[in-house]
Amino acid sequence: MPRPRLLDLFCCQGGAAMGYHRAGFDVVGVDLKPQPRYPFEFVQADALQYLANHGWEYDAIHASPPCQRYSVGTPQENREGHPDLVGVTRNIILATGLPYIMENVPQAPLLSPVQLCGLMFPQLRVIRHRDFESNLILFAPAHPSHVGIKIGKGGFCCVSGNGDQKGTRSGLSLEERRITRSCATWSRAMGIDWMTRYGMAQAIPPAYTEYLGR
Numbered sequence: 001m002p003r004p005r006l007l008d009l010f011c012c013q014g015g016a017a018m019g020y021h022r023a024g025f026d027v028v029g030v031d032l033k034p035q036p037r038y039p040f041e042f043v044q045a046d047a048l049q050y051l052a053n054h055g056w057e058y059d060a061i062h063a064s065p066p067c068q069r070y071s072v073g074t075p076q077e078n079r080e081g082h083p084d085l086v087g088v089t090r091n092i093i094l095a096t097g098l099p100y101i102m103e104n105v106p107q108a109p110l111l112s113p114v115q116l117c118g119l120m121f122p123q124l125r126v127i128r129h130r131d132f133e134s135n136l137i138l139f140a141p142a143h144p145s146h147v148g149i150k151i152g153k154g155g156f157c158c159v160s161g162n163g164d165q166k167g168t169r170s171g172l173s174l175e176e177r178r179i180t181r182s183c184a185t186w187s188r189a190m191g192i193d194w195m196t197r198y199g200m201a202q203a204i205p206p207a208y209t210e211y212l213g214r
């Protein structure tokens with residue numbers, strides 16, 4: 001049986017894509033920037049233009065518009081300088097009539113999203129809340145309590161920022177930051193072994209979209 005084709009908009013290095021691939025989809029990614037690490041068929045283009053022109057060629061759509069406009073990681077005074085793409089992306093997706101999932105940070109203006117967290121997936125060691133809006137009914141696994149969760153060496157890590165070495169608002173000590181910022185630590189924590197540090201800072205763990213895709 002042919003695998004359903006999924007259009008992965010704003011794909012970056014393919015965290016979401018890998019999960020859908022594992023769930024049984026053939027994935028095509030679209031990003032404004034070249035993405036040599038993207039592990040599947042890739043088109044360099046504006047996501048919204050590509051969606052308007054080619055969306056009908058697919059069976060389902062995933063979109064991860066940039067989150068800097070909404071993220072608590074962006075200083076309040078800088079947020080307006082980042083594009084607000086959630087609403088316009090939704091409008092064009094809805095016009096296709098296709099099943100879709102749109103992902104973003106919890107502060108983004110998504111409609112009735114479900115939230116996933118690394119604690120829901122035993123194979124992950126990352127604290128990374130992400131919200132998912134859909135025109136299908138989505139379910140989330142039970143959200144384990146964060147109380148008593150160890151962050152830092154031997155425990156969970158927070159993947160945040162742009163993957164650079166600057167400080168974060170995570171509240172971690174310098175030593176904990178050093179550990180949780182190592183590329184190998186992020187890689188194990190997220191279940192991702194093909195990306196740069198920047199790619200992982202942008203990505204969602206493939207386990208999230210594998211779960212939703214199935």
Ligand SMILES: C[S@@+](CC[C@H](N)C(=O)[O-])C[C@H]1O[C@@H](n2cnc3c(N)ncnc32)[C@H](O)[C@@H]1O
Binds near residue numbers: 014030205
């Ligand atoms: C948050 S990242 C996506 C992460 C991806 N879902 C993952 O799990 O790895 C957002 C991406 O959107 C891309 N982007 C920003 N504006 C875009 C546009 N107008 N069209 C296509 N891609 C765009 C950025 O280059 C960036 O790679």
